[in-house]
Amino acid sequence: MDLPALRFRSLQARIVVVFLALLLTVQVAGYTFIHSAITDNARLHAQDELTVGERVFNRLLAQNAQRLTQAAEALAGDFALREAVAMRDRPAIAAILRRHPERARADLAMLVGTNGRLLADPSAPRGRAVPDPVARHVERAARGEHAPGIGIIGDAAYQLVAAPVRPAAPMGWVVIGLRLDERVMKDLAALTSLDVSIAAWDGTNAWRLLASTRPADRHEALVTALPAAPPEGPGGVLAGGDPEFESLVFPLGANDGAGVTAGVLQRSLDQATAPFKGLQTTLLALTLIGLVLAAIGSVVMVRRITRPLGALVAAARKIEEGDYEHRVAVADDDEIGELASAFNLMCDGIAAREHRISELAYADPLTGLPNRALFNDRIGQAVRAAERGQGQLAVLTMDLDRFKHVNDTLGHHMGDLLLREVAYRLHRALQRRTDTVARLGGDEFAVLLPTEGVEGAKLVARKIVEVLSEPLTIEGHLVDVGASTGIAVYPEHGDDADTLMRRADVAMYSAKRAGTDFEIYDSRHDQNTPARLSLLGELRHAVEHDQLALLFQPTISLGTRTAGSAEALLRWHHPERGVVLPERFVPFAEQTGYIKAVTRWVLNMVFGQCAAWHARGIDLRVSVNISARDLHTPDFPRLLAELAGAHGMKPEAISLEVTESAVMEDPAHALEILERLHAMGVRLAIDDFGTGYSSLAYLKRLPVDELKIDKSFVMGLVRDRDDAAIVRATIDLAHHMGLAVTAEGVEEASVLETLRRLGCDQAQGNFISPPLPAAALERWIRQEPAPRADAAGVLLH
Numbered sequence: 001m002d003l004p005a006l007r008f009r010s011l012q013a014r015i016v017v018v019f020l021a022l023l024l025t026v027q028v029a030g031y032t033f034i035h036s037a038i039t040d041n042a043r044l045h046a047q048d049e050l051t052v053g054e055r056v057f058n059r060l061l062a063q064n065a066q067r068l069t070q071a072a073e074a075l076a077g078d079f080a081l082r083e084a085v086a087m088r089d090r091p092a093i094a095a096i097l098r099r100h101p102e103r104a105r106a107d108l109a110m111l112v113g114t115n116g117r118l119l120a121d122p123s124a125p126r127g128r129a130v131p132d133p134v135a136r137h138v139e140r141a142a143r144g145e146h147a148p149g150i151g152i153i154g155d156a157a158y159q160l161v162a163a164p165v166r167p168a169a170p171m172g173w174v175v176i177g178l179r180l181d182e183r184v185m186k187d188l189a190a191l192t193s194l195d196v197s198i199a200a201w202d203g204t205n206a207w208r209l210l211a212s213t214r215p216a217d218r219h220e221a222l223v224t225a226l227p228a229a230p231p232e233g234p235g236g237v238l239a240g241g242d243p244e245f246e247s248l249v250f251p252l253g254a255n256d257g258a259g260v261t262a263g264v265l266q267r268s269l270d271q272a273t274a275p276f277k278g279l280q281t282t283l284l285a286l287t288l289i290g291l292v293l294a295a296i297g298s299v300v301m302v303r304r305i306t307r308p309l310g311a312l313v314a315a316a317r318k319i320e321e322g323d324y325e326h327r328v329a330v331a332d333d334d335e336i337g338e339l340a341s342a343f344n345l346m347c348d349g350i351a352a353r354e355h356r357i358s359e360l361a362y363a364d365p366l367t368g369l370p371n372r373a374l375f376n377d378r379i380g381q382a383v384r385a386a387e388r389g390q391g392q393l394a395v396l397t398m399d400l401d402r403f404k405h406v407n408d409t410l411g412h413h414m415g416d417l418l419l420r421e422v423a424y425r426l427h428r429a430l431q432r433r434t435d436t437v438a439r440l441g442g443d444e445f446a447v448l449l450p451t452e453g454v455e456g457a458k459l460v461a462r463k464i465v466e467v468l469s470e471p472l473t474i475e476g477h478l479v480d481v482g483a484s485t486g487i488a489v490y491p492e493h494g495d496d497a498d499t500l501m502r503r504a505d506v507a508m509y510s511a512k513r514a515g516t517d518f519e520i521y522d523s524r525h526d527q528n529t530p531a532r533l534s535l536l537g538e539l540r541h542a543v544e545h546d547q548l549a550l551l552f553q554p555t556i557s558l559g560t561r562t563a564g565s566a567e568a569l570l571r572w573h574h575p576e577r578g579v580v581l582p583e584r585f586v587p588f589a590e591q592t593g594y595i596k597a598v599t600r601w602v603l604n605m606v607f608g609q610c611a612a613w614h615a616r617g618i619d620l621r622v623s624v625n626i627s628a629r630d631l632h633t634p635d636f637p638r639l640l641a642e643l644a645g646a647h648g649m650k651p652e653a654i655s656l657e658v659t660e661s662a663v664m665e666d667p668a669h670a671l672e673i674l675e676r677l678h679a680m681g682v683r684l685a686i687d688d689f690g691t692g693y694s695s696l697a698y699l700k701r702l703p704v705d706e707l708k709i710d711k712s713f714v715m716g717l718v719r720d721r722d723d724a725a726i727v728r729a730t731i732d733l734a735h736h737m738g739l740a741v742t743a744e745g746v747e748e749a750s751v752l753e754t755l756r757r758l759g760c761d762q763a764q765g766n767f768i769s770p771p772l773p774a775a776a777l778e779r780w781i782r783q784e785p786a787p788r789a790d791a792a793g794v795l796l797h
Contacts, residue, residue: 034283043246046267050248053192053265060188061252064159065148068106068176072163075100075109076174085111085119085171093120097174108158108177112138114170138162138173150252150261156181157198157210157252157261181211189213195245197222197264198252214266222264231262245269308336312343319347364439366416367423375438375446379497382450386490393490394457396447397504398464398483399512403443406479417474418481419443425467429460445483446504454520457487461518484511485518493521538574539585539594543601548572550605551771552622554780555742555764558756563781565621565655567764568606569771570598586627595629603640606654607647609774614649618778623655625687628662632669637676652681657708659687671701678703685742689730700737707734711745711765718750731758 075081078100084092097109097120110121110130116138118130130138133151140149141162148161158177164170178184185196197212207226209219225247245266252261311328318326327347328340362374370378382393400422407415419439426437426445436448447464449456464485472479486508494500503521511519542548549571554563572580589595606622613620630636644651656677663670663686674684685706686699709730716723727743734741743755746765755763769780 042269046246046269047248049192049194049267050246050265053194053196053267054248054250054263056192057188057196057250057263057265060191061148061159064178065161068148068159068161068178069163071100071106072161072174072176075176076163076165081111081174082165082167082171085165088119090120094122098122105178106176107179108153108160108175110134110175111165112162112173112175114172119172133158134160134175134177138175141173142170150180151177152200152210152261153177155210157200182213185211185213192265195266195268197266199223199226199249199262199264201262210261212264222266225266226262226264308340312340315343315347319350367420367439369423369427369445370436370438372438372440375436375440375448376497376501378436378448378450379500382448383490383495383497383500385450387495391451392453394449394452394454394460395488395490395500395504396449396457396461396464396485396518397440397501397508398445398447398485399508400443400445401482401484401512402480406481410474410477414474414477414479418472418479421472421474422468422481422483425470426464429463429467431460435460446501454487454489454492457489458518458520461485461487465517482517484508484516486511486521487518488521535585535588539572539589539598542572542574543597547574548598548601550602550609550774552609552774552777553764553771554769554777555623555762556768557762558752558760563620565623565762566777567623567625567657568602570602590627590629593629595627596633599626599630600639600643603643603654604646607643607649610653611647611649612774613778614653616778618781620781621653621655621683623657623685625657626662628659631658631662631673632666634673636673637680640677640682641680650681651677652683655683655685655706657685657687660689663702675703688744704739706740706742708742708744709760714743714745714751714755714765715747717754718748724754727755727760728758731760735759 075096078096081093081096081100083089084096093111097111100109108123111119112130112134113119116130116135131151131153133149133153137149137151137160141164148159151158151160157180159180160175160177162173162175165172165174180198185198188194188196195213197214198210200208200210202208207223209223212219212222214222225245227249231249231251245268247267248265249262250265252263315326315328327344362370362377364371379393379395385391386393400418403415403418406418422445423437423439426447430437430447434450436450438446438448440446447460449460452460464483468481468483472481486504486506488494488500488504488507490500493503507519507521510522511517551569551571552566553569554566556563570582570586572582572585574580586595586598589598602624606624610620610622626636640651644653658670658674663674678684683706684702684704685708686702686704687708688710689707707730709727713723713726713730717727718724731741740761741759742762742764743760744764746752746755746763746767748767751765752763752767769777772780
């Protein structure tokens with residue numbers, strides 16, 4: 001991109017020249033060169049000090065070694081010691097060892113026999129073994145290697161020397177050691193002005209700090225700064241990891257084959273840069289001078305800018321007040337002058353757009369009808385007027401049927417023409433000028449009747465159906481269009497604009513589902529009430545805190561007159577609402593997806609109860625209803641198997657009941673899940689058979705074992721020929737398909753007898769037994785009372 005040419009008279013050129021000359025030259029150049037020089041010199045100086053410190057450290061160790069060697073040889077040549085060794089007088093040896101090393105300021109003294117055993121150590125209890133570093137050092141001395149060594153005894157490093165005790169042949173070895181602790185480190189630090197530490201490499205890729213002049217809270221940082229491997233051979237290794245210090249690591253003495261002991265010297269970079277503070281002070285002074293000069297230049301430039309900008313601010317305030325006629329005088333030809341000219345052009349543009357916005361703010365640009373904003377405002381005004389006059393009003397929302405098909409088939413242009421024609425017809429359907437029809441967006445329209453109630457709204461809804469049913473031709477295409485309309489009325493259905501609109505939408509979707517032209521708002525169709533939302537949170541709490549409970553209703557065989565199975569029925573013992581039946585919370589749980597957690601709880605409890613019954617000798621298959629969400633969850637069979645295994649039961653201990661509608665939501669997927677369950681041995685049943693819209697082609701493919709006739713047909717079996725025909729046909733159909741049949745809702749003895757005559761396999765209902773808790777059902781099964789006379793000889797409660 002080409003940069004515009006800089007003219008010296010322009011504001012841009014003056015700012016660039018002043019700020020580059022003052023700030024970049026003084027500050028950037030000064031900081032770059034001086035700070036770099038200070039840092040580099042400080043590091044070089046610190047490294048030199050570390051090299052000198054290493055030589056001092058080694059020299060100090062050599063002096064200590066010489067002193068220790070002299071002390072060890074003097075002690076080994078002591079006549080009293082040789083005599084005590086010859087006599088094996090351990091107390092005398094210990095006394096001599098305790099007395100002599102004090103002259104050499106040694107911290108350790110012991111006598112090791114020629115067999116490698118400890119003869120005497122004043123600082124340790126009798127029977128102690130020779131420390132490994134001491135033993136290795138004695139072995140080296142025995143081989144003629146008399147150089148001092150470094151050994152780690154306990155948590156400390158010692159400088160060790162050994163001397164033989166002998167008049168002719170060695171009688172033992174005197175070992176003297178100096179502990180390299182904080183005392184020695186501080187002496188060395190005083191000589192070198194460095195931080196001194198001793199660390200040990202334990203052979204497992206880890207350093208261990210033995211002594212240091214560094215504060216305890218800095219020990220971890222010191223260990224981190226050490227190299228990843230111990231130094232090899234003479235000479236030090238510079239180590240990183242601690243940006244505040246330059247560090248040098250070098251080996252100490254012989255390692256005796258048991259790890260490396262290293263000396264660590266550190267030089268603080270802050271202390272190393274102290275001699276260069278003068279340069280930094282100079283740099284700071286230059287920086288301050290640059291800032292002062294920059295401030296002076298800025299003041300000069302600001303004064304030249306603020307005068308014309310003040311005029312622009314005054315003009316902007318005029319625009320804020322709505323005066324678009326005010327203009328800014330253009331005095332100069334620089335950027336400020338160009339800004340003033342652009343500002344004047346902006347005023348003209350704003351004035352034109354303000355006028356246009358005022359026209360479009362409350363109107364739909366496609367149809368010319370009021371838009372959502374204006375419609376909501378008018379509803380609010382109508383509500384306030386109705387409150388004052390204790391009147392009423394109605395809101396209608398409508399959604400066009402098949403509009404998406406028109407768009408997809410004929411194109412969006414035809415869809416726009418259709419919306420315009422619908423808008424015209426809706427406007428024609430209104431009777432008074434006070435009524436409002438608006439387009440809310442897309443193919444959604446709304447009507448406000450500010451003085452009408454339900455009956456007036458119905459009349460208008462019928463008029464809308466009438467005008468939209470008239471033939472509608474757009475560019476030679478005959479278009480069939482209709483609308484689903486919802487009606488909400490103040491104050492019955494809401495007392496504010498948002499509530500009325502929302503509930504009119506609820507009624508509109510009810511009309512669309514029902515296939516009717518219009519519907520009045522009914523709270524029973526409103527699935528999004530705060531109470532239902534609260535119910536979901538309470539249901540989650542109930543599952544987590546065991547507020548749910550199971551009842552069991554037995555199913556008897558009409559052939560053997562015994563109870564071989566029972567259906568698990570879910571109940572919710574709400575602390576405030578009392579007993580909540582599944583019909584109130586299960587549909588909402590299915591909508592939100594929480595039904596999966598409920599199903600898991602139910603299956604877990606059922607398998608647990610089956611296991612308890614099985615342990616007491618009761619083999620009772622339990623039926624469990626599952627929802628469409630469960631049936632279309634790929635992991636459901638795995639979940640069922642896991643829960644069964646957790647209680648030591650097999651999956652065939654239960655029977656699963658699914659409805660026709662759940663299967664028909666996605667027949668192919670449902671068939672796959674059912675086949676997996678069937679392969680596991682789970683007994684499958686179609687629940688409420690006859691109430692849904694199923695396909696016999698799919699039914700014959702389903703791996704089910706049983707059909708359960710819905711109670712709506714069973715209860716009227718004796719009195720209604722149609723119900724009797726449906727029950728008989730269902731039984732025959734099931735038997736021809738090899739399926740068992742269970743009749744639900746048996747409430748009378750005559751119904752039970754009729755079912756037996758029709759060949760029904762099993763029956764269930766309150767006449768046999770109402771739902772019972774697990775303990776009560778167990779007693780019911782064990783008691784097996786005599787049959788009642790009016791029950792046709794079948795086992796009853």
